[in-house]
Amino acid sequence: MISSETTGYYQALVDIGSNGIRFSISDMSPQSSRTMPTIYQDRSGISLYDAQYSTGTKAPIPFTVIQEVLAALIRFKSTCNDFGVLDSNIRVVATEATRNAINRDDLLGAIEQKTGWTVQLLAKEEEGRLGAMGIASSVDDLKGICMDMGGGSVQLTWVVKRPTGDIEMGPSTSFPYGAAALLAELSTREQVGLEEEVCTRLQNAIEKELGIPQWLWEEAIRNNGFNLYLSGGGFRGWGHLLMSHARIQPYPIPIINGYRVSNLEFFPNISTPLDGSKSHRISTRRASQVPAVQLLLRAMAKAQLQVSYATFVQGGVREGLLYEGLPPPIRAENALVAATLPYAPPSAAAFHQLLDCFTLVTAALRVATINLLYTHGPITKDIRAAAALRSTTTGILASANGLDHLERGMLALILCERWDADLPDTDTGLLNSMIEVCGPYLSWCAAFMGRIAKGIASLYPAGLVKEGGQKVSLETIFPQASQVPESNSPAIPESCHLKINLLSEDVGTVSLVNDWAKDLAKLGKKKHWHNGIKGLNVHIEVVPARTA
Template identity: 55%
Template sequence: MASTASSQHYRALVDIGSNGIRFSISDLSPPTARIMPTVYQNRCGISLYDAQNAAGTKAPIPSSVIEEVVAVLLRFKNTCQDFEVQDNNIRLVATEATRNAINREDLLGQIDERTGWKVDLLTKEEEGRLGAMGIASSIGHIDGICMDMGGGSVQMTWVVKKPNGDVDMSPVGSVSFPYGAAALMSTLSEVNVQKKEAFLLDEIASKFQRGLEDIKIPPGLRDEALRKGGYTLYLSGGGFRGRGYILMSKEGIQPYPIPIINCYSVDAPRFFSNLEESPEGASAFRVSSRRASQVPAVLLVIKSLARAEIPISKVVFTQGGVREGLLYSGLPLSIRAQNPLIASTLPHAPKSAASLTSLLRDAVPDMIETEVLTSTINLLYVHGSMPKDIRAAAALRSTTTGVLAGAHGLSHQDRGMIALILCERWGADFSEADIPLYNSLQILTGRLTWWTKYVGRVAEGIANLFPAGVVRDDEQTIVVESGLSSSNKSIQQCWLKVSVLRQDLVGSVMEWAEDLRKLGKKKHWDKQGSGMKVEVEVRT
């Protein structure tokens, strides 16, 4: 049961889509509102699109299906009461399948009469705008083209998120195409698939080309795309995400260490490759039998996108959709502007987090982003209450199944770096069962792997010097400087100068310095030779 203090920040949403109905309750209380933590979510597989098109021609939604919809809504109403969600914080929205239903008034009327809830019927433009806002919520930085694939339609727009949290998008909101996964599968089943697909390829490609013109991409975004070799394409919706999971299952890193689709990215050539695979080859983690059956429709849309010759350099899969867009739209700009990595770690920050972060930043040359260093300090003591045997292993899994697993908006590289840094902070002492994950995370972070070890060992030293996470304002402890330089053989090295101002810390600092020097030996560099010598000078 939620406390009254927390439940006042709960937001319950029902998204009545074409392929299913999604229910969720999210906690928008500070300081983690930016990542919109989910305290409850569920999905009912009632397909309103299938209900209207089962006979091959458009028909009203059967009364039996309306009964099912009302029943699951009444059940969710009880759930909202159990979580003590305030009535004015519950919202229901419906999209394509409801919007186009012959008897939509009957459906909406029965929901209103029997549950007391009114459903907001989104227009195509509203659906596209909220979908784009959901994508914007999913990533720290976004500037490119967005496409959202539902059961009945595909939406397209452009989005640029500003540093202040404001989100710019197409003045038309979005353009909508009737090429959702369920809708296309219905079309493909009507006639000879190969003949119909050949015709549809040209039709859909032409519509996508026209859509790109209609959304009126601003000159600045267009020029930046030309400079980078193409737009970044952000994808949302179950059909597209299914494609992402299939690509993830075929990554060069196996097993792929981050089983989270949000922020998973591939370059355009890989995204557009192997588009002739059969539905039977679509078996992958998180790809349901229904999604697998819709693979031909998803691939047809992707083939059409390739034929449209829209310049695309990178594709990013996101978890954001209408639900996330509704939540994110209601947040103040100041919260939207927050970095999701920092927001997700703030609840765990030690008392002197600012001072400790400054110390860590001074000890790390300008190689690692400040947000990663800040989050490292915030999580510095999280696993300290665990048995010593499992601290490093728990830290290694902290971003995939641990404390940050549900954080919305974290890139895969940030998840990999934080996991490796925290693992190193606890001595990287884990069992053989954790070696595959450790190795795959190192591949994911690439040239930054050695630096995760360095940051982790620096963080371990800081934690040993300040075991309570407290730096007293009225006394001096240590002062740190760091940088990069080249030796007489032109090999770059990292140098660290530590001035110890409190006598009882000298012994611990000396041990810390020796540990960092050992890390600089070549045997601790990665297989690609990434690493460098570490020189540490301790002044007392």
């Protein structure tokens, strides 16, 4: 229910871009501000770039198009009123196509007259800075080069997100090589010459304009390239196209944010025309711009921009405007932890402490598992596991900002196993695809974590540990670490010794723990590894209460 206490934190944004106009209302309440929950969003397909170049030569924005823009803004103003957004919490910004329009003053004046809103024209540098901040809002561990490809321009800068939440970035460089702009250039210019021009501009920016710190250069050399973070409609369209051609089909996570590919995956088929018209989330307009995106990618390759991996993100100028207003301690919060915190059980802190020793998965995943430990309990038993498996893609975390695909895949597998992985036939394909996304070893770790979580839930069915009522403590030992798993992962131990110390002599507790131990031990046997997936030899020891 909407109340005045809540609406005071609502912030509405209008981003008038080159390819379209985006509208959103976000809830920036203190308890959820890290993930910047969007409570309303819409997009108008009005292209101010096309409106100015429909004849092939730049012209003023037609009166009819200005009227369409006004109608869209007036509708959104009514929506803001319905949600109770304060007038002081509504911002309207505009970028390349408006900034360079011949009759921009006519457009801006008409908007102010009809809506009362003053449009903030973003300079090139400010647009690049805000785009980079938007990328930072969508990635917890950010260190590399950010690129934002809109319709009219491309922004480029280096960014580092510190553990304190402080954001460091270099000067932003802007090129008139957006997807729509390049496509228009391709219709009148020879492709090779245009490609060489873009390549030269990129080389000059990387070597002279961006001011990339020496330490970041050295780190890129050690890692066989920079980490590249990509935003904007042009790049997101390319990401969805890559997703539709990925090795795993159908690809199980239909969310662009956090989709990561290697250098070889990022630059495939850049000289071969690709049809994106049948790919998920690629409109007819975006599909027509694929050749322009491929030209930019070829120029990047020729400019010898060494890329270790590329991560596609949802965040852009809109998200950057919100994120820059957050204090560094809030920006420093882990997105996965923040997104799951509202679902935490009463004794979440005690459960987190219980799992401190379980380092097979990240601390953020351990916290998120506990926070969602009971969320799917009210659902009928027949579909609990299926709902848990889908929770990170089409369920309660579908809209969570800042999660990458590995986190979504791992948490889905953990929660599915927590409910016995009892799936209907319709969902077994999704399970197998999630396993492929995470890889053999990490999938096994997720399953083991799920069984640990199931045991905790059985011991504490209400999610509550009463004073002095802790029933077990856990200890883990990893004696060996000689094998190397998927790229960029730490060494894999060959075995795991889990000691369950009983702190209660209650017969019911002892019985539950013994059953739990048998269940965990089964997963350590090769014949029980998922489809032959690599796992660990697991040794379970239950220590009676009188000797614990």
